[in-house]
Amino acid sequence: MALIQQFAEDEKLETEKRRAAAEENEGGFTCTICYMGFEEGVPVPLTDCVHIFHRECLEDYTNNSISELKADIICPEAGCGKKMTQYDLKQVLPAERFKKFTDFILD
């Protein structure tokens, strides 16, 4: 019993380590929308999950989501699932577009 428990603990630790490494990699500054680094463009970290994307890429992405009438815009990182906050959207969208969007979700 104790051995099985130990094994489960080890496996958990291993998963944790792998996740941390993967996160470090992703934080290793490639935008997963365009797969380019941040030598060019403006990097914008999302508030909740701290995934980083180019402002321009996020703008395209959010514009697409908005035109599909999604009220919740999910982080574009695969498997992330965190919502972009209004603060994120405000950074990404032109003021006019942001206002339209907030009018839409507050209606």
Ligand SMILES: [Zn+2]
């Ligand atoms: Zn990008």
Ligand SMILES: [Zn+2]
């Ligand atoms: Zn994310």
